[in-house]
Amino acid sequence: xxxxxxxxxxxxxARSLRTALDEVAAxxxxxxxxxxxxxxxxxxxxxxxxxxxxxxxxxxxxxxRGQAFLVLTLLAVPFVLFAAWTSVGRFLVLSRRAARMEQRxxxxxxxVEEAVTTIEAALPAYVVRRGLGQGGCGVVYxxxxxxxxxxxxxxxxxxxxxxxxxxxxxxxxxxxxxxxHPHIARVYEYVENCIVMEYLPxxxxxxxxxxxxxxxxxxxxGVASALAAAHQRNVVHxxxxxxxxxxxxxxxxxxxxFGIAKLLAAGAxxxxxxxxxxxxxxAAPEQLNADDITARTDLYGLAATLYxxxxxxTPPLPGPDGAPRADLAGIPPRIAAVLARSLDAYPERRxxxxxxxxxxxxxxxxxxxxxxxxxxxxxxxxGDPEIRAAASR
Numbered sequence: 001x002x003x004x005x006x007x008x009x010x011x012x013x014a015r016s017l018r019t020a021l022d023e024v025a026a027x028x029x030x031x032x033x034x035x036x037x038x039x040x041x042x043x044x045x046x047x048x049x050x051x052x053x054x055x056x057x058x059x060x061x062x063x064x065r066g067q068a069f070l071v072l073t074l075l076a077v078p079f080v081l082f083a084a085w086t087s088v089g090r091f092l093v094l095s096r097r098a099a100r101m102e103q104r105x106x107x108x109x110x111x112v113e114e115a116v117t118t119i120e121a122a123l124p125a126y127v128v129r130r131g132l133g134q135g136g137c138g139v140v141y142x143x144x145x146x147x148x149x150x151x152x153x154x155x156x157x158x159x160x161x162x163x164x165x166x167x168x169x170x171x172x173x174x175x176x177x178x179x180x181h182p183h184i185a186r187v188y189e190y191v192e193n194c195i196v197m198e199y200l201p202x203x204x205x206x207x208x209x210x211x212x213x214x215x216x217x218x219x220x221x222g223v224a225s226a227l228a229a230a231h232q233r234n235v236v237h238x239x240x241x242x243x244x245x246x247x248x249x250x251x252x253x254x255x256x257x258f259g260i261a262k263l264l265a266a267g268a269x270x271x272x273x274x275x276x277x278x279x280x281x282x283a284a285p286e287q288l289n290a291d292d293i294t295a296r297t298d299l300y301g302l303a304a305t306l307y308x309x310x311x312x313x314t315p316p317l318p319g320p321d322g323a324p325r326a327d328l329a330g331i332p333p334r335i336a337a338v339l340a341r342s343l344d345a346y347p348e349r350r351x352x353x354x355x356x357x358x359x360x361x362x363x364x365x366x367x368x369x370x371x372x373x374x375x376x377x378x379x380x381x382x383g384d385p386e387i388r389a390a391a392s393r
Contacts, residue, residue: 115139119154122192126152142199153200157193166193172259175235182382183226185246185256200254202247209242209309213332216309217365218379219245221391222253223302224358225383230255231295231354236262238293240301241282242308252380262293281314285345288317296347299357303342307331318345332368335361355384362391 116128119141126143129151133140138155145152157166173190176197180186186198208215223245230237237244237258244257278287284300286293307315307326315326322345328336338361342350351357365373374381374391381388 115141115156119143119156119194122194123154123196126154126196128154138193138195143196151199152188153197155195155197168259171261172257175258175261178233179230179235179258181226181229182252183222183254184229185254197256198248198254200246200256201249202251204247205242205245205253205305205309209312211309213310213335213365214369214373214377215379216306217335217361218374218377218381219253219309220302220306220361221358221374221381221387222379222383223255223305224354224361225381225387226255227295227298227302228354228358228384230261231298236293236295237298237301238262238287239279239282240298240305241279242305245305250380251378252382281308284347285318286347294347295353296342296350299342299350299354300347302354302357303339307339307343315343318343322346322349332364334364334368338364355387358384358387359390362387363393366391366393 119128120126123143125146127146129142129144131139132142132153138157140153140155143152143154144150170190173187173195176185176187176195177190185200188196188198190196205219208219223240227237227240235258237255238260239257240255244255246254246256248254280288282301282304284293284297285291286297304315310331311327315324317325319325324340324343324345326340326343328340331339338357341360342357344350351360362374370376371392374388381391
């Protein structure tokens with residue numbers, strides 16, 4: 001078993017790159033400091049002199065002398081080329097190599113050493129493999145269990161996070177751990193500033209944009225099913241968007257990033273929204289106005305997300321009368337009607353809950369397409385059997 005503090009692939013790469021960069025920099029200085037450049041300059045001057053003398057000799061009728069200096073010129077050229085390669089050429093090669101290594105260092109999550117050390121100190125059973133990206137108030141890394149070999153995503157709270165990030169980070173871990181649903185990313189444990197989560201290698205829903213109404217509606221059913229489960233536990237996500245919908249390797253969609261979720265008291269009608277806890281284009285009007293949020297706030301975000309996946313753009317805000325102003329002309333009519341209802345500015349005019357949204361969308365998709373559309377979409381649905389049945393009618 002590798003002990004805590006031992007090197008890891010990600011840490012080794014960062015250190016080896018820095019060592020190699022130092023070596024390349026030293027060699028570049030050596031090339032410049034040595035006599036190579038000076039000798040090259042002297043050789044170039046010598047060749048120029050030989051060539052000039054040869055030309056002058058030929059022009060003045062001294063053929064023998066001209067031929068002699070021409071031979072000297074031709075003999076000197078290979079030495080000049082060799083000197084050029086060993087000085088200028090070598091310097092350029094080393095410079096390109098250094099640039100490539102510097103670019104790789106830039107692409108590594110920063111600061112790599114500190115992050116890897118922090119994660120492996122808190123989670124000695126895991127070895128960090130590589131960075132996955134930014135998520136919420138932390139940076140996400142791929143880690144592998146040293147003995148079992150399974151892969152996990154580990155979110156690390158960044159030192160530069162906002163002052164309230166520690167509280168949000170802990171809330172996210174607690175909320176996700178309490179939600180057990182096939183369309184919600186699992187949290188296995190959280191220690192100090194690390195959350196160990198399910199690794200979802202299939203990318204985000206952004207990559208599914210433009211793949212047709214079948215795929216998009218199947219994603220919508222999975223997310224709505226997940227939201228229904230969360231809302232039953234009085235949890236409102238508040239940031240539903242394509243970037244927070246990830247896919248398992250079998251194509252199952254999962255809701256992630258509950259970092260700004262709100263836990264509503266049982267029986268409460270709403271809680272004031274924070275204008276900071278939103279993503280423009282997907283945030284409901286009540287979030288933008290810092291009004292009360294409810295479970296229906298998530299339905300607006302889901303409808304906006306599906307609209308984005310179908311059309312390639314986010315919907316405009318509703319008009320003064322609250323009715324959506326989104327262009328639904330290119331969307332199958334019954335599916336468009338479902339989205340329009342939950343894109344309304346007034347929460348009370350949206351679907352009653354996520355389950356109602358899912359059932360309405362399932363029936364609309366079956367009528368606009370065909371009863372077997374869900375299986376044909378290639379996006380597995382593992383939610384409520386009632387929703388699956390509605391999609392087949």
